[in-house]
Every structure is written in structure tokens, then in C-alpha cells.
Amino acid sequence: MIKNKVKTGKYLAGKIYILSICVILFSCKNYAHSEYVPIATPDALQQWCKSKTQHYFKDKNKKIENWSAFWKQNGNTLDVKATLQSENINYIVQCRVQQGESSEKAIISILDDKNQ
Numbered sequence: 001m002i003k004n005k006v007k008t009g010k011y012l013a014g015k016i017y018i019l020s021i022c023v024i025l026f027s028c029k030n031y032a033h034s035e036y037v038p039i040a041t042p043d044a045l046q047q048w049c050k051s052k053t054q055h056y057f058k059d060k061n062k063k064i065e066n067w068s069a070f071w072k073q074n075g076n077t078l079d080v081k082a083t084l085q086s087e088n089i090n091y092i093v094q095c096r097v098q099q100g101e102s103s104e105k106a107i108i109s110i111l112d113d114k115n116q
Contacts, residue, residue, distance in 0.1 A: 036102045042071035045078045048103050049095035053084070056110060062086045073099070089113070 039045050046069050057064050069082035082093040090113040097106035 036104060038100050039078065039097050039103055039106060040100055042073055042078050042080065045095055045097055045106065046071055046080045046082075048106065049080045049082060049093060049108060052095075052108055053082070053093050053110060057086055064091075069093075076100070 039048060050067060050069065053067075054064060063086065065085045067082060067084045069080055071078065071080045073079070076099045078097055078099055080093075080095040082095075084091050084093065091110055092113065093108065093110050095106055095108045097103070
């Protein structure tokens with residue numbers, strides 16, 4: 001009888017250990033910082049650029065319309081140039097990063113057509 005309890009205890013300890021690791025791994029993804037994600041393609045830079053632009057305008061309680069973007073790659077440099085409108089004002093958004101670098105190193109500029 002004691003033998004079975006020891007085996008069951010080891011079995012439960014192993015299951016709890018594995019369960020703990022799974023909980024830690026799945027909860028860490030919520031804390032992963034998006035600024036450290038490498039940008040490997042022009043499309044990834046365009047998505048990052050649009051996301052940052054949306055957050056910028058959302059923080060100002062403004063909506064964006066007519067997002068249009070194109071990209072180019074010159075060697076390892078990825079560039080995105082986008083246009084949009086917000087409250088009847090035209091904006092140009094430019095983003096740049098070296099291919100494979102983290103988004104933390106990406107550069108973004110948002111200018112209205114009056115300040116160009």
C-alpha cells in the first residue's frame with residue numbers, strides 16, 4: 001500500500017511540474033515585448049508601421065482613413081512610405097529599419113502635408 005502512494009506521489013509531482021512549465025510558457029507570451037521582434041520582410045515593416053500609426057492616432061482620439069503604403073528594399077534597408085487621412089488632413093508616414101533588426105531600432109515619422 002505504501003509503495004502505491006510513493007508511485008502516485010512521484011507521478012503527481014511530475015504532472016504538476018509539467019503543468020507548471022506549461023503555465024509559465026503560455027503566460028509569458030502576454031509579456032513578450034513587441035519592440036524586440038525582428039523585422040525580416042518589407043511586408044512585416046509595413047504591418048508594424050501601420051500598427052504604430054494607428055496607435056499614434058488612437059492616442060490622439062483620431063481615426064485614420066485611406067491608408068495606402070508601398071515599400072522598397074535597398075540592400076538590407078527596408079523602407080515603407082504610406083499616405084493616409086485623418087480629419088481631412090493628409091499625412092505621410094515613413095518607416096525604415098535594417099532587415100532582421102528588431103522593431104525597437106525601426107524609425108517612424110508621421111508628418112502632415114503642411115509640415116513637409
